[in-house]
Amino acid sequence: MINSLDPRIAREKIAEDNTIAPLTDMDNWETYEVFHQKKRGDQHVHVGIVHAPNAEMALLFGKDQFGRRGITANIWVVKTSNVFCTEYEDQDIFETTPEKQYREAGGYKVMDKINKYKKENKAV
Amino acid sequence: MEHIKELLYKMADDLLVLGHRNSEWTGLGPILEEDIAFSSMAQDKIGHSQALFQILHELGEAEPDTNAFMREAKQFHNAQLLELPNDDYDFSTIRHFLFDHADQLRFDNLANSSFEPLAKVARKIKGELKYHVFHADIWLNKLGNGNEESHARMQTALNHAWNYALGIFEESKLEKELIDNNVFEGEVSLKNRWLAVITPLIEKANLKIPDEKHWAPVLGGRTGYHTEHLEQLVNEMSEVFKIEPNAEW
Amino acid sequence: MYGNAYIDPNEKPKSIIDGEDPIKLAEFEARIARGEKIEPRDWMPREYRKQLIRMIEQHGHSEIIGALPEGTWITRAPGFKRKLALMAKVQDEVGHAQLLYSAAETLGKNREAMINDLITGKSKYSNVFNYPAYTWADACIIAWLIDAGAIINQVANAKGSYGPYCRALDRICTEESFHLKYGHDNVVTLATGTPTQRKMVQEALTRWWPPIMHFFGPSDKISSHTEILMKWKVKMATNDDMRQQFLNMYVPKIWDLGLTVPDANLKKNEETGKWDYTEPDWDEFKRVINGGGPCNAERLAVRRMAEEKGRWVRQALLNKSEKYVLPLA
Numbered sequence: 151m152i153n154s155l156d157p158r159i160a161r162e163k164i165a166e167d168n169t170i171a172p173l174t175d176m177d178n179w180e181t182y183e184v185f186h187q188k189k190r191g192d193q194h195v196h197v198g199i200v201h202a203p204n205a206e207m208a209l210l211f212g213k214d215q216f217g218r219r220g221i222t223a224n225i226w227v228v229k230t231s232n233v234f235c236t237e238y239e240d241q242d243i244f245e246t247t248p249e250k251q252y253r254e255a256g257g258y259k260v261m262d263k264i265n266k267y268k269k270e271n272k273a274v
Numbered sequence: 275m276e277h278i279k280e281l282l283y284k285m286a287d288d289l290l291v292l293g294h295r296n297s298e299w300t301g302l303g304p305i306l307e308e309d310i311a312f313s314s315m316a317q318d319k320i321g322h323s324q325a326l327f328q329i330l331h332e333l334g335e336a337e338p339d340t341n342a343f344m345r346e347a348k349q350f351h352n353a354q355l356l357e358l359p360n361d362d363y364d365f366s367t368i369r370h371f372l373f374d375h376a377d378q379l380r381f382d383n384l385a386n387s388s389f390e391p392l393a394k395v396a397r398k399i400k401g402e403l404k405y406h407v408f409h410a411d412i413w414l415n416k417l418g419n420g421n422e423e424s425h426a427r428m429q430t431a432l433n434h435a436w437n438y439a440l441g442i443f444e445e446s447k448l449e450k451e452l453i454d455n456n457v458f459e460g461e462v463s464l465k466n467r468w469l470a471v472i473t474p475l476i477e478k479a480n481l482k483i484p485d486e487k488h489w490a491p492v493l494g495g496r497t498g499y500h501t502e503h504l505e506q507l508v509n510e511m512s513e514v515f516k517i518e519p520n521a522e523w
Numbered sequence: 524m525y526g527n528a529y530i531d532p533n534e535k536p537k538s539i540i541d542g543e544d545p546i547k548l549a550e551f552e553a554r555i556a557r558g559e560k561i562e563p564r565d566w567m568p569r570e571y572r573k574q575l576i577r578m579i580e581q582h583g584h585s586e587i588i589g590a591l592p593e594g595t596w597i598t599r600a601p602g603f604k605r606k607l608a609l610m611a612k613v614q615d616e617v618g619h620a621q622l623l624y625s626a627a628e629t630l631g632k633n634r635e636a637m638i639n640d641l642i643t644g645k646s647k648y649s650n651v652f653n654y655p656a657y658t659w660a661d662a663c664i665i666a667w668l669i670d671a672g673a674i675i676n677q678v679a680n681a682k683g684s685y686g687p688y689c690r691a692l693d694r695i696c697t698e699e700s701f702h703l704k705y706g707h708d709n710v711v712t713l714a715t716g717t718p719t720q721r722k723m724v725q726e727a728l729t730r731w732w733p734p735i736m737h738f739f740g741p742s743d744k745i746s747s748h749t750e751i752l753m754k755w756k757v758k759m760a761t762n763d764d765m766r767q768q769f770l771n772m773y774v775p776k777i778w779d780l781g782l783t784v785p786d787a788n789l790k791k792n793e794e795t796g797k798w799d800y801t802e803p804d805w806d807e808f809k810r811v812i813n814g815g816g817p818c819n820a821e822r823l824a825v826r827r828m829a830e831e832k833g834r835w836v837r838q839a840l841l842n843k844s845e846k847y848v849l850p851l852a
Contacts, residue, residue: 152821155655156595157510158298159825161359166820170642170831173635177837178305180845181628183852198691199625199850200307201634203840206412211307213405214314215618219698231848238565297597297606300613301590302825304833306621313614317607324603339602363836420839427835507598514659515601521717523601523659 182208183233185226186216194226205229277448278389279333280351281458284496285380286326287352288442290342291504292373293319294511295360304363311409315370318402322395329391343512344519347505353495355438357504364427365435367417371410371475372439376468378403383464388456411475418479429481436484440465440491539570539751555756560686563629563852574757575685576630577646583623584641584648588822590616592656593665601659608705612666615698622694626687628850642827650808651734653816660713660720660727667706668731671773672738674699675765684756687852707776714780728777729785736786736803737811739766770798 154160178201185194197216202208208227217225236243251257296316303309327338335341355373360366381403385396417424443465452458476483494500515523540548547566554561561567590613597613600606624634640646651669656662674696681692713724740762743749752758760768770789777784788801811819 152824154595154821154825155657156591157598158302158594159821162825162828164824164828166824168824168827168831170827170834172639172643173830173834175633175635176841176845176847177834178634178638179837179841180847181625181850183850196852198622198694198852200621201305202307203837203842204416207307207416207840210311210409210412214311215307215621218310218314230850231846233851235851238562294598297610300597300610301587301594301617302829302832303617304836306587306617306624308836309617310614310621313610313617317610317614320603320607320610324607327603343602362832416840417836423835424839510598511606513599514596517601518717518719521720522712523605523716523720 179203181230182212182227183230184208184212184216185228186212186222187224187226188221189223192223194224199230200227202227275333277446277451277455278392278457279330279335280446280448281452282326282330282333282392284351284353284446286323286330286342287350288356288373288377289319289323289326290511291350291352291507292356292369293317293323294507295356295358296366296370298360299366315402315406315409318399318406322399322402325395325399326392329395332391339515340519343515345508347500347508348498350498350500350504350508351496352500352504353438353442353444354492354499354501354504355435355441355495357495357501357507358438359503362427362431364417364424364431367410367413368428368431368435369439370406371414372435372472373442374403374406374410375472376439376442376464378407379467379471380458380464383459387458392457414475414479414481418476418481425480428479432476432481433484437488437490438492440489441493441495443468444491444493444496446496539748540568543568552754555684555754560689561684562686563849568755570751571755571757572630574752575688576627576632578757579623579627579630579688579691580632580637580640581647581649583620583627583637584646585652586616586620586623587641588648588652588826589669590620591822591825592652592654592818593662595656596659596662599659600662605709609662609666612702612705615702619691619695619698622691623688625850626685626691629687629852631849633847638830642823642830644814644823647812649738650812650816651731651738652822653811653819654731654734655818657730658723658727660710660723661730663706663709663713663724664727664731665706666702667710668728668735668773669738670699670702670706672735672765672769674703675768675772676739676760679759679765682756683759690852711780714782725782728782732785733803733807735769736766736800737805737808739763739769741805741808767797770800774798 152159152164152166154164180201180203181199182202182205183199184197186197187194200208200211200215202211205227209225212225212227213222216222293316296312296319300309300313300316303312323342324338327335327341330341331338336344355369358365358369381396381399384392385400387393387396414428418428419425443461445461446452449460453460473483548568551561551565551567551571561571593609593616594613597606597609600609624637627637628634637646641648651665656665677692677696677699681689681696683689710724713720715721742763743761745761749758749761771791774784774789774791786801788799790799791797792799810816814820
């Protein structure tokens with residue numbers, strides 16, 4: 151029997167050579183992805199996962215694992231198996247040619263024309 | 275003031291003792307995520323106890339640390355329910371459910387107490403208590419409706435805890451003063467509200483409250499009568515503090 | 524709370540990149556060289572995956588086992604302030620285990636498999652936790668100096684190449700800074716307190732010094748294996764570098780308190796800028812890591828007890844129609 155310094159353990163009266171059956175798959179349940187919103191108006195941000203047997207408990211667990219410090223306005227959980235994602239291997243689909251200035255604010259330089267116009271008109 | 279002090283002592287001791295019991299699960303819980311959640315609630319309980327000992331100190335009693343950690347078991351006013359060992363997660367969960375509902379309803383009433391320091395604490399901890407009963411309700415429901423083993427375990431634990439839980443509402447000799455002065459609604463009223471809240475939740479969890487004819491509240495905790503478990507716990511919680519009670523630790 | 528991953532020195536490193544696709548390997552290495560992170564579903568060399576799983580898993584085990592020596596003092600912590608803080612600290616360690624196991628899971632090993640390897644003694648954890656915390660002061664020394672050592676390791680590893688591990692470590696480092704402050708505050712309180720308290724803390728320091736010196740592991744043999752792991756940013760600093768950094772930061776703080784480090788040879792060498800010390804007893808280290816320490820048997824027996832006690836709870840809530848999929852990040 152383990153003669154532990156820890157009174158909690160001593161009370162359990164554990165044999166030193168106790169054996170247990172191995173944990174089987176899913177013993178720790180499935181996983182939920184946790185999204186945390188710091189304050190109203192902010193985006194929900196992915197912060198990690200919890201293992202949980204259902205959504206209600208995933209929310210309980212998400213609250214303490216990811217919201218026990220600082221401030222929190224809201225938490226979402228989504229079953230990992232319900233999340234669909236692109237492949238990093240295909241990251242190049244997000245690359246694009248630089249000739250797309252027409253859809254960027256920086257692609258429109260009206261000040262050049264205005265200044266030119268003002269200069270010419272002053273000259274007149 | 276004696277009636278208020280008495281109320282504060284029993285509440286502070288309930289929370290101190292349960293906080294210690296619940297903290298014993300830290301690092302040993304059934305799964306990591308629940309370990310973390312249960313520890314948060316244990317911290318909350320000890321924190322609430324500290325706030326009440328602080329009010330007692332302001333009413334002329336000893337410093338919170340001295341008061342909490344230098345008394346003997348027979349000077350404790352907690353209900354016996356809270357000093358019982360944790361055993362398994364079934365009993366811990368049932369105790370958490372039964373006590374935390376009573377605790378939430380008590381503080382809910384005290385939020386409007388004529389004794390402002392207590393009302394202030396009650397308002398401050400409202401959110402924490404709400405989470406504690408959220409947590410308790412979900413666990414009771416899931417384990418009560420889980421599999422055959424968990425259902426049987428929860429029913430056994432409920433049967434074991436029930437009369438101890440009724441002991442939470444042991445009346446004080448000064449009950450009338452508390453009620454007449456609008457400090458607190460009184461234990462009878464609290465117990466009735468508690469029964470009304472928990473009965474449907476227990477039914478939803480597919481569990482049964484023991485037959486009323488077997489109800490026999492375990493009394494005495496409020497006046498210093500305790501099981502042998504409290505003495506062990508009190509010695510443990512004050513072991514280091516008592517090495518040098520006047521030192522800063 | 525964690526030292527460096529323990530790699531068996533007898534392990535043969537020759538096959539480290541044998542059979543890997545040279546083009547993919549080159550892309551992978553270029554990505555790391557550019558300072559980009561590797562994410563879970565990226566291609567990665569077998570050995571990269573294997574070493575990371577081992578390292579993150581050992582780190583996770585160290586947190587959950589590390590909760591035990593300090594947990595010894597939870598119910599006994601003196602006074603409200605210390606009690607609450609210790610509860611929060613041990614809770615954080617459990618939280619760290621959760622974060623680390625989650626990061627390791629993304630590499631393809633599920634949590635159950637990791638726990639099974641822990642409780643059968645197949646996986647290692649930080650050797651320091653095989654020593655007992657005899658007094659309250661031991662818990663204070665652990666919280667200060669072991670956590671200090673852990674931070675040095677974790678800050679280094681947080682700059683590694685594997686995204687999920689880095690993210691977990693960033694969060695862990697933030698929490699560890701509370702542990703360090705808490706631990707230091709405790710040790711300072713005892714060291715500046717009554718003669719009894721001072722004696723307690725000196726004795727604890729004396730007991731814990733050898734395990735602290737062991738904490739970062741033996742000097743690395745710089746093999747081709749180590750070189751590749753450093754190139755892949757799996758291993759971020761050598762054991763000796765971290766030990767030196769620790770001594771540099773904490774020995775002066777210990778001496779400030781008038782405490783004695785039980786090593787007469789410990790001093791900063793003005794010429795080399797490094798600390799000289801008595802070489803730790805590495806035979807003792809090996810003996811303990813292989814099961815011969817004072818608490819190895821207890822730590823694993825307690826973990827098995829906890830897993831077994833929780834089993835009915837987990838089984839009752841298990842939804843058999845669900846399937847496990849690897850977490851995403």
